[in-house]
Amino acid sequence: MPFRPLPSIERFLLSPFSLLLAVFIAFVLNAYSLPLTDVDEGAFSEATREMMARGNLVSPTLNDEPRHDKPILIYWAQAASVSLLGVSEIGFRLPSIVFAVLWMFALYRFCLRHGNPTTAQVAALVMALSLIVGFVAKAAIADALLNLLIALAMFGIYDYFCACRAGRGRAENRRLLFGIYAALGLGFLAKGPVAVFFPLLISCLFFVSVRAGRQWLQAVFFWPGWLLFLAIVAPWHVAVYLDQGDAFFRGFYLKHNINRYADTFEGHGGRWWYYFAVMPFILLPFTGWLFAIAGRLAGQLRRNDSEALFERFLMIWFVVVFVFFSSSGTQLPHYLLYGCTPVFILLARHRLDFERRWLAFVPVIAFALLLAALPEVLAFAAGRTTRAFELTLLSGLTEAFSDDARWLLPLLSVAVLALAFWRRLPVWQGLVLAGLLQALTVAFVIAPRVIGVTQGPVREAAMIASRSGDPVVAWRIIMPSFSVYRQASTPTRVPAAGELVFTRTDRVPEVKALLAPSLVLREVYRRGFVTLARVERQDKP
Numbered sequence: 001m002p003f004r005p006l007p008s009i010e011r012f013l014l015s016p017f018s019l020l021l022a023v024f025i026a027f028v029l030n031a032y033s034l035p036l037t038d039v040d041e042g043a044f045s046e047a048t049r050e051m052m053a054r055g056n057l058v059s060p061t062l063n064d065e066p067r068h069d070k071p072i073l074i075y076w077a078q079a080a081s082v083s084l085l086g087v088s089e090i091g092f093r094l095p096s097i098v099f100a101v102l103w104m105f106a107l108y109r110f111c112l113r114h115g116n117p118t119t120a121q122v123a124a125l126v127m128a129l130s131l132i133v134g135f136v137a138k139a140a141i142a143d144a145l146l147n148l149l150i151a152l153a154m155f156g157i158y159d160y161f162c163a164c165r166a167g168r169g170r171a172e173n174r175r176l177l178f179g180i181y182a183a184l185g186l187g188f189l190a191k192g193p194v195a196v197f198f199p200l201l202i203s204c205l206f207f208v209s210v211r212a213g214r215q216w217l218q219a220v221f222f223w224p225g226w227l228l229f230l231a232i233v234a235p236w237h238v239a240v241y242l243d244q245g246d247a248f249f250r251g252f253y254l255k256h257n258i259n260r261y262a263d264t265f266e267g268h269g270g271r272w273w274y275y276f277a278v279m280p281f282i283l284l285p286f287t288g289w290l291f292a293i294a295g296r297l298a299g300q301l302r303r304n305d306s307e308a309l310f311e312r313f314l315m316i317w318f319v320v321v322f323v324f325f326s327s328s329g330t331q332l333p334h335y336l337l338y339g340c341t342p343v344f345i346l347l348a349r350h351r352l353d354f355e356r357r358w359l360a361f362v363p364v365i366a367f368a369l370l371l372a373a374l375p376e377v378l379a380f381a382a383g384r385t386t387r388a389f390e391l392t393l394l395s396g397l398t399e400a401f402s403d404d405a406r407w408l409l410p411l412l413s414v415a416v417l418a419l420a421f422w423r424r425l426p427v428w429q430g431l432v433l434a435g436l437l438q439a440l441t442v443a444f445v446i447a448p449r450v451i452g453v454t455q456g457p458v459r460e461a462a463m464i465a466s467r468s469g470d471p472v473v474a475w476r477i478i479m480p481s482f483s484v485y486r487q488a489s490t491p492t493r494v495p496a497a498g499e500l501v502f503t504r505t506d507r508v509p510e511v512k513a514l515l516a517p518s519l520v521l522r523e524v525y526r527r528g529f530v531t532l533a534r535v536e537r538q539d540k541p
Helices: 007-013 016-028 040-054 073-085 089-113 117-129 131-137 143-166 170-191 194-209 213-220 223-244 247-262 274-282 287-300 306-326 333-339 341-349 357-372 374-384 388-400 405-421 427-468 481-486 505-514
Strands: 472-475 500-504 519-527 530-537
Touching: 007 016, 007 117, 007 427, 016 089, 016 117, 016 131, 016 427, 040 073, 040 089, 040 481, 073 089, 073 143, 073 170, 089 117, 089 131, 089 143, 089 341, 117 131, 117 341, 117 427, 131 143, 131 274, 131 333, 131 427, 143 170, 143 194, 143 213, 143 306, 143 333, 143 341, 170 194, 170 223, 194 213, 194 306, 223 247, 274 287, 274 306, 274 333, 287 306, 287 341, 287 357, 287 427, 306 333, 306 341, 333 341, 357 374, 357 405, 357 427, 374 388, 374 405, 388 427, 388 505, 405 427, 427 481, 427 500, 427 519, 427 530, 472 505, 500 505, 505 519, 505 530
Parallel strands: 472 500
Antiparallel strands: 500 530, 519 530
């Protein structure tokens, strides 16, 4: 029996208001107040702050040590934002929010060119409400910028393919190619070779699959485009070489690209099945939607009409990213996001192709039930652990979720179950509404409590250290946001007399053991796993 959609809900979901609401909840809500998270947000933010404090806009440092993790573009964007808004959470996060909105807008425009307004609207909603996109959009890191630039390059590549097939003029092709190379250059400045590698490989496989290799070679050997690429990329590389020699090139290109792919860094991944395990969480609440249409997508590969070729391009894009990072020695969940933009489009295009309603809803129902049980899970885990650090952290989280979260989280599961059972509601509409509820729950219930426990003490300790005016060092703790909040770099070493030491509470005995017999440690601040203490000379009897 066909669905009879509810006109009021459909009008809301296809209106600009639903997009604005999704952007506000997923990209903006609490981004201006929650403490910066460590390690990544703190590291990017502190590197930007130090760059501005030193007046050196070429070579980022972290706690006065060279930082070679990323090229310069995100630091410039954050510096521009902070110069307007000051050293604050929103000052560092605003560039990611803006880039995420531009990424969504580019997706919307691309779907309009190769689809219709409804597909464009649904694809934008799916993107904004996917779990990992919300995290990336609110984080002061480079990934929203990189995904925007990869998407722009890939959209330009498909537009170029369509222009070649339609026999459009040489001027149109050159315009598209210049846009592609500009996106590649900016992407290279945002995160290095990965921004060029994926567009080149994916476009090669696609053009060869449709017997258009000659057009691909014409694009690859478009020398004015490479000159534009070099004009974007080369000036900063020359400047950083003049400033610090080949240190950045060895640190970034060898260590953080070649070695990161070949070896496992910091215990992150290295398993072929890693992305099979994490992808369901990355795409929530739309994971089941993808599973439900997987068979239809596979059938598209056998066709050669224009609609099937478009979806072939999107599927090759996703599969290449998935396979590449599944083979990588270092794996992190957000790496897969480079291949999720085409998934958002495929879901929107097949929004009406549902024969297995429950398959589409099972993952989000399971996630909602897991969140409902979270307070009990945390309490159970706290009762089982014997390690001091884990016990302190889990006890803090258990207390944080002992308030109204105990009924707010089950309320989400009840609402998701109601959407699943509401048979008059088309599946795509139910999942988008579930996405709005999920984003609101994460932003309003989960994030404030988790970040409050894990980062709130760091911010408070930093503010106390800043007001004291004493020199500060860190001992065996990696929390770059501490330096951001006290607006001064924090070296890592054994503290001396008259200095404050910032460390984990369970490592205070280590610090005491390292001090000379004439020195004592006086606690200044302790909350959760964080301690700030002053090294003083022992009073003589």
